[in-house]
Amino acid sequence: MVDNLARKLDNAPKAEIEISEAPVKWCSVSLAEMVERGKRLEASVFDVEAKQAHDLVKDNKYGCSVLLGDEGIIDTAYYPGRFKRIYCDRGNGVPFYLPSQMTDIYPKADKYISKLTKCDIDELKLKEKTLLLTRSGTIGSISLVSKTILGTVFSDDVIRVTFKNDYDLGYAYTYLKSKVGNTILQTNGYGSVITHLEPEHLSETPIPNAPIEIRKKIHNLIMKSYSLRDESNALIDQAQALLVKELNLPPISEIEIDTLDKSKSVQTFNVKLSEMAGRADASYHVPIVDAIVDILKKNAAEVTTVGDERISSDIILPGRFKRVYVEEGYGRVFIGGKQLYELDPSNKKYLSLVHHGDRIAKQLELHENMTLITCSGTIGKVTLVGKQWENWTANQHIIRVVPANNDVAGYISIFLSSDYGYELIKRFTYGSVVDEIDDNHVRQIQIPILKNQDIQKQINDLALQANEKRYQAYLLEQEALKVLDEEVIYTE
Numbered sequence: 070m071v072d073n074l075a076r077k078l079d080n081a082p083k084a085e086i087e088i089s090e091a092p093v094k095w096c097s098v099s100l101a102e103m104v105e106r107g108k109r110l111e112a113s114v115f116d117v118e119a120k121q122a123h124d125l126v127k128d129n130k131y132g133c134s135v136l137l138g139d140e141g142i143i144d145t146a147y148y149p150g151r152f153k154r155i156y157c158d159r160g161n162g163v164p165f166y167l168p169s170q171m172t173d174i175y176p177k178a179d180k181y182i183s184k185l186t187k188c189d190i191d192e193l194k195l196k197e198k199t200l201l202l203t204r205s206g207t208i209g210s211i212s213l214v215s216k217t218i219l220g221t222v223f224s225d226d227v228i229r230v231t232f233k234n235d236y237d238l239g240y241a242y243t244y245l246k247s248k249v250g251n252t253i254l255q256t257n258g259y260g261s262v263i264t265h266l267e268p269e270h271l272s273e274t275p276i277p278n279a280p281i282e283i284r285k286k287i288h289n290l291i292m293k294s295y296s297l298r299d300e301s302n303a304l305i306d307q308a309q310a311l312l313v314k315e316l317n318l319p320p321i322s323e324i325e326i327d328t329l330d331k332s333k334s335v336q337t338f339n340v341k342l343s344e345m346a347g348r349a350d351a352s353y354h355v356p357i358v359d360a361i362v363d364i365l366k367k368n369a370a371e372v373t374t375v376g377d378e379r380i381s382s383d384i385i386l387p388g389r390f391k392r393v394y395v396e397e398g399y400g401r402v403f404i405g406g407k408q409l410y411e412l413d414p415s416n417k418k419y420l421s422l423v424h425h426g427d428r429i430a431k432q433l434e435l436h437e438n439m440t441l442i443t444c445s446g447t448i449g450k451v452t453l454v455g456k457q458w459e460n461w462t463a464n465q466h467i468i469r470v471v472p473a474n475n476d477v478a479g480y481i482s483i484f485l486s487s488d489y490g491y492e493l494i495k496r497f498t499y500g501s502v503v504d505e506i507d508d509n510h511v512r513q514i515q516i517p518i519l520k521n522q523d524i525q526k527q528i529n530d531l532a533l534q535a536n537e538k539r540y541q542a543y544l545l546e547q548e549a550l551k552v553l554d555e556e557v558i559y560t561e
Contacts, residue, residue, distance in 0.1 A: 119256040122249045131278045137271035142237040146268035149225045152188035157181055160322055168203040168226045171212045173410035175302045193222045202228040208266040209254045211246045216299040239288030243549045244276055279557045290549040297542035301535040308483045308531035315524045316368045321488035324360050358496045361489050369517035376512030383471040386508035387432035393424040402461040406443040409452050412543055420462050433462040438478035440470040444506045449494040453482035455536045457543040468511050479532025484516055
């Protein structure tokens, strides 16, 4: 019986399956190259694109050297010693920044470390004329110490790099941010689970020996770009200060204290049945929200909602979809919530126009002066879309608030990105595993209309001016990258 069954199976018609041959990237590596790279055997070290990048740098008309070494341009490259972090609330600690915030235009501390933590706080503080590199997890992200983050405390997962000549700061930044330079830098990573980068790996990273005049040209463009970012942050601070003053808002920490009864070991509060709004979760009814709203009602001309037609013309939450990515040049730039605070997000992906053209046009596309709000996982990150992101796309974890007009676009962003706006956003959070809010919740977020419309206009204009400066900063950085490519790496 078994034999008969076997014969039947053998004689059964076979389904024809066509398997397309997938392109395989490969390259040959000489023994000398392996020795030169510290006898490393990982394929990533000899990545095809990285090998091509190495060849471009080594064959450029000006020759090359390494970043770190006797003949290199780096003076020092180090990271502070590791330490056990003791976190505490913001009222009792030192603001502490993580590597993921290093590339933010205006990073805000989410964590605070206790002064009892056994570490040298001064060693962790960022100093001027320093380039920053992430060294753990996501490696190779690049930033400079601007006025905005000067003196702030960053973790030991950030490598601090200084240079023998000031003009090499902007030059090295541009090179390591370029496709060629960053591709080479990435090959230095090691680790099977979490990728790491060490300062000594910079001695294996080549850099073109461009003439001093070109280095200075690139450096000056980058310095001006970062100066504009600082100016934009100052305008944001000015707008926030006007908002707080006009609404007579006390510091958020004071409101938090006033809503807590410290005489009890367990914090409790009462909610009337008429105020339940169909929500039984405690987070929706936290006293701080009511306290903020009471202050707004007392000092504003009116408290309305984001869904008010005077505030927004549309609120868009894209649906979930299976993404099809393509190479640069064949699709639209596609970003996520983690990249929301960056001027020119790193690790950009490109969404296929062929597969997602209709969805892009209707739901995913970003336009200048939209306010974006993260709505999944990390709730309440807010940013105003700049001109440089026009026609880019973002994922379904970001809600788009389309302003009613440009007279309120900046004001919406300033209020929602404030400490007070954050609390009003966060109250709608739901989900047992992953925190979520949706477009209907955003429509219900309360927002004040100021008594003094001239002040409201001033706040709005300051936000728009800040965004324009960020756009100009973006253009300057792109110009620096263009000079590097056209006058150094690809010049004949």
